[in-house]
Amino acid sequence: MSQFDSRFYDFLTHPDSPGQMAAEAKRYGYSGIVVTNLKINEGILLPDDFSIYKGIEIQAKPSRIREEIKKSKNSNIISIVRGGEEEINRAAVESAGLDILLQPLEFNNVLAKAARDNSIAIGFNLGSLIKLKGDARIRELKYMRTNLKHARKYKLEMILTGDSGSVYDLRSPREMVALSSLFGMTQSEAIDAMSTIPLGILRRKSPNYIQEGIELL
Amino acid sequence: MKTLPTLREKKRYIAFEINSENTIFRQDLVREISNSIISLFGDIGTSQIRPALMSFEGRFGILRCAREKTLETRAGLACINNIRGICVSIRVLGISGTIKGATEKFIQQSLIKESEPERR
Numbered sequence: 411m412s413q414f415d416s417r418f419y420d421f422l423t424h425p426d427s428p429g430q431m432a433a434e435a436k437r438y439g440y441s442g443i444v445v446t447n448l449k450i451n452e453g454i455l456l457p458d459d460f461s462i463y464k465g466i467e468i469q470a471k472p473s474r475i476r477e478e479i480k481k482s483k484n485s486n487i488i489s490i491v492r493g494g495e496e497e498i499n500r501a502a503v504e505s506a507g508l509d510i511l512l513q514p515l516e517f518n519n520v521l522a523k524a525a526r527d528n529s530i531a532i533g534f535n536l537g538s539l540i541k542l543k544g545d546a547r548i549r550e551l552k553y554m555r556t557n558l559k560h561a562r563k564y565k566l567e568m569i570l571t572g573d574s575g576s577v578y579d580l581r582s583p584r585e586m587v588a589l590s591s592l593f594g595m596t597q598s599e600a601i602d603a604m605s606t607i608p609l610g611i612l613r614r615k616s617p618n619y620i621q622e623g624i625e626l627l
Numbered sequence: 628m629k630t631l632p633t634l635r636e637k638k639r640y641i642a643f644e645i646n647s648e649n650t651i652f653r654q655d656l657v658r659e660i661s662n663s664i665i666s667l668f669g670d671i672g673t674s675q676i677r678p679a680l681m682s683f684e685g686r687f688g689i690l691r692c693a694r695e696k697t698l699e700t701r702a703g704l705a706c707i708n709n710i711r712g713i714c715v716s717i718r719v720l721g722i723s724g725t726i727k728g729a730t731e732k733f734i735q736q737s738l739i740k741e742s743e744p745e746r747r
Contacts, residue, residue, distance in 0.1 A: 539706060540708050543666060576714065578646065578648070578708060578716045581705050581718075582718050584701065584719065585702075587698075588705055592667070
């Protein structure tokens with residue numbers, strides 16, 4: 411299957427030791443990870459052809475989220491909001507500059523339209539499928555199904571992430587495809603969500619990018 | 628009596644590697660795999676998947692499943708993150724139609740790949 415030859419990215423990890431995580435992710439077939447709790451230490455030993463990007467997980471009250479997003483808007487840090495109640499989701503999708511809204515609960519058409527206007531990607535947290543059992547997992551799958559339905563209808567960008575805190579939470583891209591098939595995602599959608607869409611976000615975040623269609627060469 | 632070839636149940640062998648903090652025992656792994664698949668797909672789904680652990684020696688193992696259900700089996704294996712309090716992650720190396728193929732193509736290959744850097 412040649413579809414699995416593309417470059418894969420995991421967009422939300424918070425490992426204790428980024429070096430070990432990077433080595434393991436490389437072995438699992440990823441070409442880059444986003445680390446949200448990265449301290450500024452350039453001394454991490456990176457494997458060849460592998461890169462770590464800096465991310466930030468914004469956690470604030472709904473009223474403060476807009477300001478927090480504005481702060482990270484023009485930097486090259488990838489900003490992620492962990493979705494939750496409607497107020498948080500609303501504040502997140504309405505502020506341009508956010509990159510990913512992860513696992514929103516109670517997603518609806520209004521929020522989906524706003525997310526499309528601000529080109530915010532919807533993240534699916536597959537880590538919750540791995541870590542949870544029983545009722546909690548059923549609930550997560552239910553939310554993922556509704557999110558997928560809206561994302562398809564409004565052509566939103568989708569991101570698959572493992573939300574891994576240690577090397578034991580990491581799964582290889584093929585396993586991620588299998589996990590995403592549990593809530594009805596097709597293989598090509600899942601591969602796009604791990605390769606082309608992350609690459610698009612990284613391109614948008616690069617310092618040479620000015621606006622859609624305008625880029626410094 | 629021998630079944631006709633067309634009526635035989637077709638199967639696939641999944642070669643996998645376990646990455647764990649501690650050594651895992653075979654019986655714990657068997658229990659965890661069936662628990663995980665049952666909680667994901669229920670009794671009916673598991674009866675269609677027909678999972679069976681063929682061999683396991685602490686790190687590499689081979690799991691048999693129904694030919695049409697490899698994706699589901701992969702998902703079931705991916706959902707395992709804890710065996711008796713030990714953190715684990717299971718990585719599928721490859722899928723083959725025979726035990727011999729799975730052993731030669733995936734398990735031996737990944738052992739060779741690991742030993743290469745040491746030789747240099």
